[in-house]
Amino acid sequence: MSAAPPLHILLATYNGARFLPALLDSVLAQSDPDWVLLVRDDGSSDDTVAVLHRYAARDARMRLVVDGAATVGIRRNFERLLDCARRAGAASFALCDQDDLWCTHKLARMRAALDGAQARHGPSTPLLAYADLALIDDAGRPIAESHFGWAGAPQVRHGVDTWLIAHNLIPGCAMVGNRALLELALPFPSQVFHHDWWLVLVASAAGQVIAVDAALTGYRQHSGNAIGAASPTSRALDFIFHFRRSLDEARAQYGGAVDQAAALVERVGAGGHHNWIAAAGAARDRLGAPLRRVRIRAILAGPVRRIGLARNVLMLSASLFALRSRRRERSGAPSVR
Incomplete structure (x- = not known):
C-alpha cells in the first residue's frame, strides 16, 4: 500500500x-x-x-x-x-x-x-x-x-x-x-x-x-437527472417550444450568477486574482444593475459573457426581466407570468 x-x-x-x-x-x-x-x-x-x-x-x-x-x-x-x-x-x-x-x-x-x-x-x-x-x-x-x-x-x-x-x-x-x-x-x-x-x-x-x-x-443521462447535459441544438429547440419554462430557468440562473458574483467578491476579496475579482464585481454591479439598459450593455460589451451565441441570447432575454422577478420573489409578491 x-x-x-x-x-x-x-x-x-x-x-x-x-x-x-x-x-x-x-x-x-x-x-x-x-x-x-x-x-x-x-x-x-x-x-x-x-x-x-x-x-x-x-x-x-x-x-x-x-x-x-x-x-x-x-x-x-x-x-x-x-x-x-x-x-x-x-x-x-x-x-x-x-x-x-x-x-x-x-x-x-x-x-x-x-x-x-x-x-x-x-x-x-x-x-x-x-x-x-x-x-x-x-x-x-x-x-x-x-x-x-x-x-x-x-x-x-x-x-x-x-x-x-x-x-x-x-x-x-x-x-x-x-x-x-x-x-x-x-x-x-x-x-x-x-x-x-x-x-x-x-x-x-x-x-x-x-x-x-x-x-x-x-x-x-436519464429522466431523473437533477442537472443533465444538453446540446446547443436541443437547448435551442427547448427554448422555442417551451419558451416560458426556459425563460424562467434562465432568469433563475441569471439571478444566481449575479448573487454568486457578489458572494465571490466578499469571500475572496483583495487576495484574489485581479481579473477575476474585477469581472465578478462587474457582474454584481452591471449585470445586477436596476437599470435594464445597463444590464443589456454589460452583456453586449462584456466583460462577463457566456460561451456561444445562443447562451448569450438567452442571457440577454433573461436580463430583461431578471431583476423585476427577483424583487417580487424577495418581497413575497406573486410574479406575473
Missing part, C-alpha cells in the same frame, strides 16, 4: 437505488486504493439506504454520514459532506454522483493532476482539477465521447475563463479539490446557486484550476 493520504470521495444520494450499485462497483474498482467514501443520504424512499449499507459492510473505506437532519437538497447535502471531509482532516476530495460510472484510472489521474499542481503552487493555494466526461444513457450505452464537445464548448477541455461567472459547464462529478479550497469555500454563502459552480469559482478567483484533457466519467 502507498503512503498517500486518503482522498475523500463525497457521494450525495437521493432515491438512487437503480444506478447506485454500478457507481459503487466502479469506485471499488479504482486502481488507486487510497480513498475514503463518505456518503450522506438525503431521505430516500427507495432502496438506496439498503444498498449503501450492503456495500459499506463489504468495504470499511465506505462510511455513512448520519446527522439526523431532514431532507436538505443537493446543494446543502454536498455542503454537509464537504464539511465532514474538512473536519475529518481531508487533504483532498472528489465529488461523486449516484448514477455515474467511473473509469478505472479516474482517481489516479485526478490525484496526479492535483498533486502536481500542489507541488507547483504550494498547499496553501486553493486548487481544483476537472476532467471531461463521456455521456451515456440509462443502459450505459455511449451517447457522446465528450460532454464539453456535446455542449458546444470544446474549449472547456483545456481550461476556464471569466465566462464561468455567468454560467458553469463543469459538473461536480468531474472535480477534485484540495484542503485549501475546502477551507476557503466553506461555509457556503446563502447566495450559492450550485455547489459545484461555487467551488470552481472560488478556485479560479483565488487559486488555480487544472483541466485534465480526458473523459474519465460516464455521465449518465
Whole structure:
C-alpha cells in the first residue's frame, strides 16, 4: 500500500437505488486504493439506504454520514459532506454522483493532476482539477465521447475563463479539490446557486484550476437527472417550444450568477486574482444593475459573457426581466407570468 493520504470521495444520494450499485462497483474498482467514501443520504424512499449499507459492510473505506437532519437538497447535502471531509482532516476530495460510472484510472489521474499542481503552487493555494466526461444513457450505452464537445464548448477541455461567472459547464462529478479550497469555500454563502459552480469559482478567483484533457466519467443521462447535459441544438429547440419554462430557468440562473458574483467578491476579496475579482464585481454591479439598459450593455460589451451565441441570447432575454422577478420573489409578491 502507498503512503498517500486518503482522498475523500463525497457521494450525495437521493432515491438512487437503480444506478447506485454500478457507481459503487466502479469506485471499488479504482486502481488507486487510497480513498475514503463518505456518503450522506438525503431521505430516500427507495432502496438506496439498503444498498449503501450492503456495500459499506463489504468495504470499511465506505462510511455513512448520519446527522439526523431532514431532507436538505443537493446543494446543502454536498455542503454537509464537504464539511465532514474538512473536519475529518481531508487533504483532498472528489465529488461523486449516484448514477455515474467511473473509469478505472479516474482517481489516479485526478490525484496526479492535483498533486502536481500542489507541488507547483504550494498547499496553501486553493486548487481544483476537472476532467471531461463521456455521456451515456440509462443502459450505459455511449451517447457522446465528450460532454464539453456535446455542449458546444470544446474549449472547456483545456481550461476556464471569466465566462464561468455567468454560467458553469463543469459538473461536480468531474472535480477534485484540495484542503485549501475546502477551507476557503466553506461555509457556503446563502447566495450559492450550485455547489459545484461555487467551488470552481472560488478556485479560479483565488487559486488555480487544472483541466485534465480526458473523459474519465460516464455521465449518465436519464429522466431523473437533477442537472443533465444538453446540446446547443436541443437547448435551442427547448427554448422555442417551451419558451416560458426556459425563460424562467434562465432568469433563475441569471439571478444566481449575479448573487454568486457578489458572494465571490466578499469571500475572496483583495487576495484574489485581479481579473477575476474585477469581472465578478462587474457582474454584481452591471449585470445586477436596476437599470435594464445597463444590464443589456454589460452583456453586449462584456466583460462577463457566456460561451456561444445562443447562451448569450438567452442571457440577454433573461436580463430583461431578471431583476423585476427577483424583487417580487424577495418581497413575497406573486410574479406575473
